[in-house]
Amino acid sequence: MASENLYILGIHMTKFGKYPNRDLIDLAAEAAQGAFKDGGVTMGDMNILAAGNLRGTGRIGQPLQKQIGQTGIPVYNVTNACATGATAMRVVMMAIKAGEADMGLAVGSEKLAGVGLLTGANVKADGKTWTPEGRFDAVSATDGRIGTETMPGVFAQIGMEYGSRYGEVSFETFAKISEKNHYHSTLNPLAAYQKRMSLEEIMKDVMVAYPNTRPMCSANTDGAAATVIVSEKKLRTLSKAQQDRAVKIAASVLTTDPWEDGCQVLANVNTCTREAAKQAYAQAGVGPKDIRLIELHDCFATAELVHYDNLMLCDEGAAVEHFNSGATWREGRQPVNVSGGLESKGHPIAATGIANVWEIATHLRGEAGPRQIEGAKIGMTHVIGLGNTCAIHILQK
């Protein structure tokens, strides 16, 4: 591993929500220009741009340059499912570590408001006669007939599978995780939804895929986030004010899921997360107990639970106990998703992996206002791209 430290110099996220009159580039530009302002730099200081978008054109880097500054620098358009934003950050970091750049911009932008259920690709229209197609020689659609490819159903099973290994987890426990995150969102003005919900309201809401009701699912929203990443050497040439607000990237890791029995039948987000966490703790030279707060990938309430275990925030198999101890509430020992999480903040896919970093960096800088977690010196972000990818960052001030 190259030895030079990297820092977040500037970072910004748009409010997540509905922007019917603004396109992907408007949102990306707001995030990018906000990150420049935050870091006291301009597009002219960037040596590289990595731009993430999943469900739009997937190629927003050059159109973004045409709005915020065409300087001829290399652009990498990135897609990596829900890990797209975090992957864009890593592209910038790898370029800096490789010595090709000393400062760069990573941006993720997504328009998801009003998009319905995100399903798998395996939807096939029936022809006049049955014709085998694809890798399973399917004569008709398999999604919904051989299990589900819908995200709420997949992640519901991931939560249930945890119960198979360590003891059944109740619907109520999963719903309480959502109650926590909706409570947290009330302090985050950038969250799409800031409504506190009672456990009863959550459990009685529309069932999407048992045990996930609607408020237990990530919210499809629009939004963008961007960050300026700088090498330590370059940072030392900048002003004291810039250096004082810079946040060290103590670890940056990206993994995919190693083969394990059953991993091609139900997505395995456990192995890749556990491995990424191990590597990240080693890179940062810290342990799980040193982490003051965590933003993890609660695309569904059922997912948050398994990641307490995967990130080794608790003993193996003890995620339910860990949650029931109150540790992960903002008043608890090690708060998780004080932003409100994807269930209430929103999940504009490509922006998510950078917005999580924004949340942690804001606490480490002591700039989180009423939702500030006191004494935050080290924090962690985690995202999952289904398919599967895990990206983890540990930030330190």
Next chain:
Amino acid sequence: MPNQVPLVSYLVLGDDPHLIAHECTNCKARFFDRRNGCAKCFGTEFKDVSLPKEGKVRAFSIVHSAAPGIKVPFVASVIECGTTRVSANIINVDPKPENLKLGMKVKLATYVLGKDEVGTEAIGFGFEPA
């Protein structure tokens, strides 16, 4: 009896409908789709093996929204057939939480999914309470 085709090629029809897996001849990793190689050991030789028709539920979700043409709610699940995990719906059960249990025993069942223009039936499969 009309002509029948299976929904997917790893469902084998006939007198004794059952599922098969493509097993890596080197490391015994099992897969259901057409393979280019083994994801575990990178080998390229496979043989088909039959799976037990009985299994137990390792994970499930009662899915209330799906692509057009799919009746909801339905029960999506992961079934352990011996040591091999299979994706399937749990069928012939009222899809309510109280009727489903992790670890519950289930067995393979087939059903007619539909007929095409020449009258050939497509046969689907699921697992039903044993």
